[in-house]
Amino acid sequence: MRIPILKLGKYLLISIQVELDDQTAIQFQEDLLNRIHQEGSQGIVIDLTSVDMIDSYIAKVIGDVVKMSNLMGAKVVLTGIQPAVAITLVEMGVSLNEVHTALDLEQGLETLQQELEG
Amino acid sequence: MHSSVIDYIHQRKTHYITKWKEDLTQLVFQQEGLSDDLTEDITNEMIDLVFDGLFSEEHEQEERLRRFADRLSHYGLPLSDYIRGLQSMRQTVKSDLDAQYSEGQVAAFEAWLDELISKLVDAGAKTQERVIDLQNVALKEMSAPLIPVFDRISVMPLIGTIDTKRAQQIMENLLEGIIEFRTQVVLIDITGVPVVDTMVAQHIIKVSKAVGLVGSKCIIVGIRPEIAQTIVNLGIDLSKFSTTSNLKEGVETALAITQREITPLSTS
């Protein structure tokens, strides 16, 4: 299963709609980095509105993908993390440190705009 | 108590009641906001309680005492006034009995009345305990509301002690509210939290982390001097979190974050 990556102007937009198993998560990491390379994207929004659980492994994959994207010069904003997911992450002691977040896609794009265009 | 004593008191019931009501009026009736009918009614209940108490079964009497104490508490009437009323009745009855009965008989009457008073005090204390328990539960269950104050800015006032259970509830409320109102900045006001120890600070830190994950920001406001002292003395690091001493500054910061400010209307 592959997660579709959409291009929206200068940005890449990913909305995760499937159950994130490990394979899908790793595949997504690879696909995204390749797309950043191809497009020279500077901003990425990953929307997690439909994700109902993030365990420590998936959290690590997501945290890693953010760091890798940053290394390639792209800023990432995570949007739509559900309250239940945020609570479990915090209780687990998993902090997605230094990661930009926004309430929804719209505000995520706004955040990117502010970050990139001052 | 000897049955002839009981009969004697009962025969003179009307006399005692009249005398006693005069005393009670002086002692009790200063309570404001209660209708005369109601005070009269409560006084009568008290009188019945005493005179029926001469004959009734012990457990039945306890049940009535409990109900009476509940009733006083419900109307905010001080139990002590009524107990002073009972003491005044003791004097009246005792001086009557002294003239006719042996010392032992009079002592038995006094012991009986002492017992009644101590039961009434017990019932009052139990009522008080129940009220406090209920208040505690109510305080714990009182879910902290998230109040939208400006577009994209909300306030959550925390009041009372925060234990783990309540912290979880607050967290759920807060996050759901943030999504509902699309809150970008939330001000958590801890002015009403009496003690901030390591546990409470830990809960607050967790809450602000979760708020960050859903894509909002949180400012902790209402840090009183003594709370700032405890936080630093306990070695709790809140430096990564935005904090202000009062709500007003918090609101200003929140407006700045959402790129707005309050300016006076120009008067041209």
Place this chain on the structure above:
Amino acid sequence: MRTQPSVEVGTEWGIVSARQAGRELAKEVGFNNVDQARIATAISELARNIYLYTENGVIELEVVEKDALKGMKIIARDDGPGIENIRDVMEDGYSSSGGLGAGLPGVKRLLDEFDIESELGNGTVISTIKWLR
């Protein structure tokens, strides 16, 4: 007491099926949204440990009742290598695999009861309960 069929965790798919079965049962028992996420996440951690560190194992789900309390029991059972120093693995950040090491201590925080028994060379049984509030 009702025992659900246990879920085999031999492959990565086993992890997904185990946590999905857990969420289903949690919903049935009446856990709210957040507790469902806690339960699904805990199962995912336990199942992933089985997948990563042992050949195979199972996740068993059960509805339990005690006095007036209702809850859900989650048992992770494997016959893998066992855990040598339980105190170490219960520390935040301890990992033998480059993971976050949040797994086991995290599971303990997400649920209400947590018990671990492990024998070197003979496998591990982790038994947990989440009570319905």
